[in-house]
Amino acid sequence: MLLLCLLAIPASAWEQSxxxxxxxxxxxxxxxxxxxxxxxxxxxxxxxPNSIEIKKxxxxxxxxxxxxxxxxxxxxxxxxxxxxxxxxxxxxNLRIGGIFNELTSPKYRVEVIEESSGQGVTxxxxxxxxxxxxxxxxxxxxxxxxxxxxxxxxxxxxLGIDDISNNYGMVGCDNDFVSETDDYQYxxxxxxxxxxxxxxxxxxxxxxxxxxxxxxxxxxxLSIEKSMIVDPGxxxxxxxxxxxxxxxxxxxxxxxxxxxxxxxKSIILDKEEYAPGDQVQIFTYMPSYSSGHKVTVNYKxxxxxxxxxxxxxxxxxxxxxxxxxxxQGGSFFAYFRDSSDNVVAYDSFEIIAxxxxxxxxxxxxxxxxxxxxxxxxxxxxxxxxxxxILRSGTTNVYTESWRDLSGSGVITFxxxxxxxxxxxxxxxxxxxxxxxATAKILSGEGFVSGKVYDSTTATPISGATxxxxxxxxxxxxxxxxxxxxxxxxxPVTITKDGYQQYTGNMQVYSFAFSKLFYLVPIVESDSNTLxxxxxxxxxxxxxxxxxxxxxxxxxxYTMLTHSRTGNYLFDQExxxxxWTLTVTKTGYDTYTRKVTLEGDTYLSIKLVxxxxxxxxPDDGGSGGSGGTGGTESTDRPSREAAKESLTWLESVxxxxxxxxxxxxxxxxxxxxx
Numbered sequence: 001m002l003l004l005c006l007l008a009i010p011a012s013a014w015e016q017s018x019x020x021x022x023x024x025x026x027x028x029x030x031x032x033x034x035x036x037x038x039x040x041x042x043x044x045x046x047x048x049p050n051s052i053e054i055k056k057x058x059x060x061x062x063x064x065x066x067x068x069x070x071x072x073x074x075x076x077x078x079x080x081x082x083x084x085x086x087x088x089x090x091x092x093n094l095r096i097g098g099i100f101n102e103l104t105s106p107k108y109r110v111e112v113i114e115e116s117s118g119q120g121v122t123x124x125x126x127x128x129x130x131x132x133x134x135x136x137x138x139x140x141x142x143x144x145x146x147x148x149x150x151x152x153x154x155x156x157x158x159l160g161i162d163d164i165s166n167n168y169g170m171v172g173c174d175n176d177f178v179s180e181t182d183d184y185q186y187x188x189x190x191x192x193x194x195x196x197x198x199x200x201x202x203x204x205x206x207x208x209x210x211x212x213x214x215x216x217x218x219x220x221x222l223s224i225e226k227s228m229i230v231d232p233g234x235x236x237x238x239x240x241x242x243x244x245x246x247x248x249x250x251x252x253x254x255x256x257x258x259x260x261x262x263x264x265k266s267i268i269l270d271k272e273e274y275a276p277g278d279q280v281q282i283f284t285y286m287p288s289y290s291s292g293h294k295v296t297v298n299y300k301x302x303x304x305x306x307x308x309x310x311x312x313x314x315x316x317x318x319x320x321x322x323x324x325x326x327x328q329g330g331s332f333f334a335y336f337r338d339s340s341d342n343v344v345a346y347d348s349f350e351i352i353a354x355x356x357x358x359x360x361x362x363x364x365x366x367x368x369x370x371x372x373x374x375x376x377x378x379x380x381x382x383x384x385x386x387x388x389i390l391r392s393g394t395t396n397v398y399t400e401s402w403r404d405l406s407g408s409g410v411i412t413f414x415x416x417x418x419x420x421x422x423x424x425x426x427x428x429x430x431x432x433x434x435x436x437a438t439a440k441i442l443s444g445e446g447f448v449s450g451k452v453y454d455s456t457t458a459t460p461i462s463g464a465t466x467x468x469x470x471x472x473x474x475x476x477x478x479x480x481x482x483x484x485x486x487x488x489x490x491p492v493t494i495t496k497d498g499y500q501q502y503t504g505n506m507q508v509y510s511f512a513f514s515k516l517f518y519l520v521p522i523v524e525s526d527s528n529t530l531x532x533x534x535x536x537x538x539x540x541x542x543x544x545x546x547x548x549x550x551x552x553x554x555x556x557y558t559m560l561t562h563s564r565t566g567n568y569l570f571d572q573e574x575x576x577x578x579w580t581l582t583v584t585k586t587g588y589d590t591y592t593r594k595v596t597l598e599g600d601t602y603l604s605i606k607l608v609x610x611x612x613x614x615x616x617p618d619d620g621g622s623g624g625s626g627g628t629g630g631t632e633s634t635d636r637p638s639r640e641a642a643k644e645s646l647t648w649l650e651s652v653x654x655x656x657x658x659x660x661x662x663x664x665x666x667x668x669x670x671x672x673x
Contacts, residue, residue: 051148054164058083058143060114063250064164066147081110082146083121083133092133093148094123109250112145124251196244206233229259265344267295267336273350276327280349282319284336289315292339297321299351300328312336329353329378329408341592352408360386360427360435366509367441368488369417375425375437378408384429388413390420390441415441442487446508448515449482451475452494455518455533455565464496464519468506487511492540498522500532500602506540518542518565520602528575528597533566534583537606542566546585546607550595552577583607
């Protein structure tokens, strides 16, 4: 992404007040001291020890030049700067320039600049930072500068002040970060250009080394080659003026930017939004090159979902690709995959297509109290506003608005536990409501009841301990339980001797809720087995008719989960070594992993629906092993970003292959059940 840095301040803002040039009449900007003609104009001078107050108000910047001079061999003095409020209460004082004497007549350019946080100031002398101070609230606002001069002996030691200014040069950028995809860092400068002087910039790396020096003309646009930006950290662009009369370099302004070099595997797109036909620049990074990695960019055309794929051939690779002109609007993802086809990183982007239908949608119809709401808007007219209102009954408890929107985009908002039971969102242009959307927020408790069954025999299990959302009970003689639990997604744990422990989640989305659970008996056999259950990641519902395949070389076994319990069991002879397990079901992301079989191995798998959260936590699984060679199971799919992949796969799969799979599945049903 090229960072085009613009100045938003009009040219008149750069006008500097150099009161003391030849021909200028001195103005009354001091109290104390006297007027003295010095070289190219008037200065204000005082005998030391004494002090002068600069009457110009301090409103974030004050620059001036100190000119010490003295008579008498070996006589010397010092200068101090004091920043005070309107009552004369001091914020800080700083010694400037060290000791001066009559043998040299140095000039010191002093810059007092308010920090970007607005909570303190930094002092620069000839472009070098010399000190800083934080504001103290009890002292009010700093308003004026007092210059104090001292001397070691009672001889003529003078302190002059020249070139006083409330304005200073600026370095402007519209972004504070540099990406791996950038070829240059662009910036602009503006400054008050006096006579007999020129301006230049120095670029400092994170170790404070100068990596570039550039002379500039008024309101220049400059660039830093990306090849100079190597080490991660904070870089500085500093603006200086070289005064031809004194030979001094005066510091004017500074702008920082940050270069974040990735440490792990990553993928970055050069923009967040594209139009059909745009060039897309994709940067991938891994600490060291590893073969078999590739990038897949999913998008949609008028014919349906499709993708662009290429191999990653180095540790750092830039790839340019033109988005097809028939690409459709929407939110999509670019995936960085390893040699096992697992997603190791991803980046999202938006395609803004013309002539779309205006819409405003929420990603859920029911939210929990700490959920993040995702508001998607498409094709809004210019200067539209979106407002979100949280309500408890008919009372509005929280309102937030996003102004001056247009086109398509996504807004996220965290409910953050606020006491509300509904969400109302509207898109407005002027006084017209364009689109509206609503959703519920869960609150209160629900009554949960049901039964616990044996997943193999489908008989009730009595005496099983069941815990849901912190509430616990034991099933009765017919396997029945009942509990009061908070509404929302709640953790579930069920234990019973002779059965694998059940661990998962359930969504309690109504005040009266019924739920059946199935425990898997511990298998103890003389040979290796692989067994367990397949469930929905969010609801905990058994996924019946799910296709499971295990493969070791040319040996392949397949089956479907139980039509009621979601149970599966592989107990064929010769099950040993490491197998590739693949689980697929329409509407869910494909699950793939390696499993080493050395005994009876239990594996509980939870599939994520297509379009599910891309940030599902890896909770370490909910299974174990009944034998010596069990592999730790995981509830997480093999990729981090669960987005539309299975839907896309089915859209491009030839109908003939679909038919073969259906016939094969029906044959398996007859074989297993």
